[in-house]
Amino acid sequence: MNMASQPSQFTVLMRVLHWLMAAMVLTMLGIGVAMVASLGDYRCLVSIHRPLGITILILVVIRFVNRQFSTLPPFPATMSSQERFVAHASEILLYTLLFVLPLVGWGMLSAARFPIVLYGPLHLPPILPHSVMLFAFLRKTHTVVAYLLFLAFLAHFGAVLFHTLVVRDALFSRMAPWRVRAR
Amino acid sequence: MPSDSPASAEKRPAPLRSSAVRRLVGIGVVILCVAGGFLYLGGWFSPNALTPSRFVDAFERAAGVHSGFRRNHAKGVGVSGYFESNGAGARFSKAVVFKPGRVPVIGRFSFGGGDPNVVDAPNMVRGLGLLFRLPDGEEWRTAMVNLPVFPFQTPQAFYDNLVASQRDPKTGKPDPEKMAAFAASHPATMRALGIIQSHAPSSGFDNTAFNSLNAFLFIDAAGKSIPVRWTLAPLQPFAAASAAATAQADKSYMFDELIASIQRHPLQWHLLVTIGQPGDPTNDATVAWPDGREQVDLGTLTLDHIESEETSLARDINFDPLVLPSGMAPSDDPLLSARSAIYSQSFTRRAGEAKTPSEISPVEVRK
Numbered sequence: 038m039n040m041a042s043q044p045s046q047f048t049v050l051m052r053v054l055h056w057l058m059a060a061m062v063l064t065m066l067g068i069g070v071a072m073v074a075s076l077g078d079y080r081c082l083v084s085i086h087r088p089l090g091i092t093i094l095i096l097v098v099i100r101f102v103n104r105q106f107s108t109l110p111p112f113p114a115t116m117s118s119q120e121r122f123v124a125h126a127s128e129i130l131l132y133t134l135l136f137v138l139p140l141v142g143w144g145m146l147s148a149a150r151f152p153i154v155l156y157g158p159l160h161l162p163p164i165l166p167h168s169v170m171l172f173a174f175l176r177k178t179h180t181v182v183a184y185l186l187f188l189a190f191l192a193h194f195g196a197v198l199f200h201t202l203v204v205r206d207a208l209f210s211r212m213a214p215w216r217v218r219a220r
Numbered sequence: 221m222p223s224d225s226p227a228s229a230e231k232r233p234a235p236l237r238s239s240a241v242r243r244l245v246g247i248g249v250v251i252l253c254v255a256g257g258f259l260y261l262g263g264w265f266s267p268n269a270l271t272p273s274r275f276v277d278a279f280e281r282a283a284g285v286h287s288g289f290r291r292n293h294a295k296g297v298g299v300s301g302y303f304e305s306n307g308a309g310a311r312f313s314k315a316v317v318f319k320p321g322r323v324p325v326i327g328r329f330s331f332g333g334g335d336p337n338v339v340d341a342p343n344m345v346r347g348l349g350l351l352f353r354l355p356d357g358e359e360w361r362t363a364m365v366n367l368p369v370f371p372f373q374t375p376q377a378f379y380d381n382l383v384a385s386q387r388d389p390k391t392g393k394p395d396p397e398k399m400a401a402f403a404a405s406h407p408a409t410m411r412a413l414g415i416i417q418s419h420a421p422s423s424g425f426d427n428t429a430f431n432s433l434n435a436f437l438f439i440d441a442a443g444k445s446i447p448v449r450w451t452l453a454p455l456q457p458f459a460a461a462s463a464a465a466t467a468q469a470d471k472s473y474m475f476d477e478l479i480a481s482i483q484r485h486p487l488q489w490h491l492l493v494t495i496g497q498p499g500d501p502t503n504d505a506t507v508a509w510p511d512g513r514e515q516v517d518l519g520t521l522t523l524d525h526i527e528s529e530e531t532s533l534a535r536d537i538n539f540d541p542l543v544l545p546s547g548m549a550p551s552d553d554p555l556l557s558a559r560s561a562i563y564s565q566s567f568t569r570r571a572g573e574a575k576t577p578s579e580i581s582p583v584e585v586r587k
Contacts (some may be wrong), residue, residue, distance in 0.1 A: 067261050072561075074271045075261035076375050077461045077554055079561035149567070150537060152359050158316070158546040160357060185259060195251050202243040215241055220448025 045218070046108045046211050051107055054100045056214050061093055062135065066187050087142075088155045092141035100131060115206040127193060134186040141182060145175035236383065236457050254380035263386050270379055272565035275558075278382040278565070283334025288575035293347045295338050296330030297475055297580045298532020301486065302354055309493065309518040312446060313438035315547030316354045318518060319487035324350045325446035327523060328534035329425050329478060332365070337579050342421040342461030346429040348452065349539030350521070361543035363559075364452065367492035368419050371412045379479040381409070403508040405411035410464040412506035419458050425478040426487050427456040434541065434559075435551040436504035438493075438527050447551060452489035452521060457480075486524035492529050503549040529578040 046052070065086065072082035112121050146153050147163035147170040154160045165171060200208035210217040279291040286294060302322050309318030317323055331338055332345030343565055345365050352360040372378040384402040385394045403410055422428050430452040462587040470476060481487065495514040501507050529535040542550055542560040551554045 066258065069257060070262035074269070074273070076272060076275070076558040076561050078557070079272070081566075082556035083560070104506075149571070150410060151540075152357075152543060156357055158345075158358055162357075167536065169571035170569075173568070176568055176571070183429065187255075189260060191251055193249060194254070198247045199244070199283060202247060203240050 038184050043209075044108055044215065046110055046126075046216070048107050050103060051100075052197050052212060053188055053213060054096060054103065055212055056128040058093065058096055058100065058135070059094070061089060062186070062190070065089055065093060066183060066190070069183055073139075073203065084154075087146075088154055088188065090142050091153075091155060093135065094160075096144070097132065097135040103138075110211045113206040113211075115200070115204050116208075124196070127189065127196075131189055134182060134184050134189060138179065138182045141179045145179055148172040148175055226584065246365050268375055268525060270559075273559040275375065275379055275562050276565045276569065278379055278459040280387060281333050282382055285575060286334065286336045287573040288570055288571060289334075289336040290330075291305075291334050293332055293349075293578055294334050294336035295475075296328050296347070296534075296536035297478065297525045297578075297585070298527040299327045299329060299482070300525045301325050301327070301521065301528075302518055303491070303521050305519040307423060308516050309438075310514070312440055312448070312493070312495070313439075314383050314441045315358050315360065315545045316358060317352050317360050317545060318547070319559075321355075323355065324353050325521065325523070326353075326534055326537065328529075328532070328537075328539065329475070333456055336411075336576070337471075339471040342423070342474070343527040346421075346425060346428050346430070347427075348425075349537070351534075351536070351537055353541065353545075354545055358545040359543050360548065361537075361539050361541065362450075363539040363563075364432055366421070366428045366430055367416050368431060369412045369415050369508050370433045371409050371416065372406075372555070373408045373504055373506050373527050375481075375562075376556055378405055378407060378555075383405075389467065410506070410507045415508060423459040423461045424474055424481065426481045427454045427458050429453050430489070433505045434545070434553045435496060435500075435505075437551055439547050439549060445549065447500060447502045449491045449494045449496070451494070453492050455488040455490065455520075462506070472584070476584070479580075479585055482523060482526045486522045489521045490525075491519050491520040491521060493518055496562065503553045504552055505555055506544055526585055528580050528582040530575070531582055534577075536571075537573075538563050542563065 047055070068086050070083050072079055072086060075082060112124065113162070116124065128196045143153060143161060147165040149170050150167040151164070154161050197209055200206050207217075247537050263271060272308065276291050283291075283294070290296075292442070301324075303317065303319055303325050304320050304322050307318070309315070310320075312318075328347075328349045330347040330349070331340070332347060338344070344521035345367060347363065348362045350361065354360065372381060381402055383396040386398075387393060388395055432450045435447050435449050438448050439445045493516050494509060495516065496502065496509060497513065500509045500513070527534075540560050540563050542556060
């Protein structure tokens with residue numbers, strides 16, 4: 038038995054990044070959908086949306102790199118091979134959406150020639166040429182990817198709830214914010 | 221809570237089945253609630269709330285949809301030049317634009333309203349959008365008009381006025397009853413219109429003064445903020461618009477005069493900043509600040525180049541009044557956030573549309 042080399046949980050850094058990003062991404066999705074429908078709160082929401090989006094972009098890169106160098110806990114025995122395949126594919130999908138969404142946001146503001154202020158005089162350089170047609174395309178893409186991310190989040194959340202409350206396996210404990218001893 | 225071993229589920233007998241169904245239903249309810257909360261934030265359950273989208277719809281109802289054009293201030297022309305700061309602003313704001321020196325400027329003169337082919341007339345609202353490119357990569361954008369005060373206190377009042385002044389398709393005119401009802405319920409607008417009508421319009425764009433209307437904050441190096449409003453005061457001498465000019469055959473005579481004048485010599489404006497005192501309203505653009513407030517000349521704007529929208533960079537710029545450099549900040553005026561949101565909506569709609577030729581064509585500018 039090589040139980041010693043098989044961790045029962047994701048590493049502390051992986052769990053910190055997961056829950057930190059979960060809070061940030063949910064906040065971001067809420068801000069995003071609210072700000073496009075808002076007049077009075079628009080300024081305040083936009084001024085959070087842009088720097089928070091860039092923070093998520095940086096964190097997702099750190100998280101992806103860190104994942105490559107970390108030992109992952111195995112899937113619980115209750116998961117069939119098909120289920121494992123779906124779980125793995127959904128993870129790739131979530132990483133892709135989390136990376137693409139802020140990048141499209143940065144690109145679309147670049148194409149609109151709109152400054153991306155982070156804090157005070159600190160701002161990002163444009164990554165695309167000034168083209169309003171390109172902006173229009175990326176602006177639509179940004180919305181579509183955001184809704185896809187929200188749907189992917191719901192599927193992820195639903196699957197974890199299903200495992201925890203119905204199958205009643207130890208899936209959740211792998212990512213639990215608290216320490217769970219291996220049994 | 222997640223401590224059940226995988227095997228324990230299989231060992232349990234039938235009662236688990238019904239509880240499993242209940243749990244499944246519970247999960248479904250939780251997911252629906254999260255999705256519902258998301259849609260609630262997006263305004264899906266408040267169909268009557270005023271949103272940027274509904275505001276721009278009202279502009280489109282008033283003037284029609286003109287492919288590729290701004291939904292308001294549709295008729296315009298691009299300009300460029302520079303701002304020469306005299307350094308006097310550094311006392312009030314740490315913004316790089318107020319250090320002594322020169323920064324390039326892109327701008328756009330326009331008439332208010334959503335019709336890009338409207339016939340020039342001196343009594344229409346004149347706009348000037350400017351983008352200052354600061355040496356550190358920051359930008360200052362401002363969209364000004366020639367009115368001394370703004371006619372509406374809130375976005376809702378502006379919207380209600382757009383709806384009330386909607387032309388009746390039968391008569392071709394707004395419904396006088398709706399207009400009267402709006403006037404009766406908006407005393408601030410009526411007071412502002414009184415101030416606006418007491419100012420005679422000038423003969424052309426070149427001798428027009430343009431105002432920030434909304435109050436902003438200047439923040440100095442020590443972090444102290446003061447409320448300000450600004451005005452671009454023309455160096456070109458004032459001449460009143462003549463009644464005869466309105467009957468001109470040339471439907472773009474004011475733009476043509478601007479083109480001729482800027483091609484004769486560069487046009488210049490002083491940037492005058494009015495320093496607000498405690499108690500001066502910063503959240504009400506319908507009210508002028510009392511006379512005698514300190515006014516400081518921060519430098520001179522020079523516009524020496526004019527272009528058709530078809531070739532000018534200005535067409536594809538959103539002169540969002542909340543693009544401000546460090547050292548400047550929005551005031552508590554509710555119009556500012558709404559302007560930013562609505563400009564963005566108008567920009568997003570026109571960005572993806574085919575661009576229609578501008579009334580002021582490149583040929584017009586060159587002749």
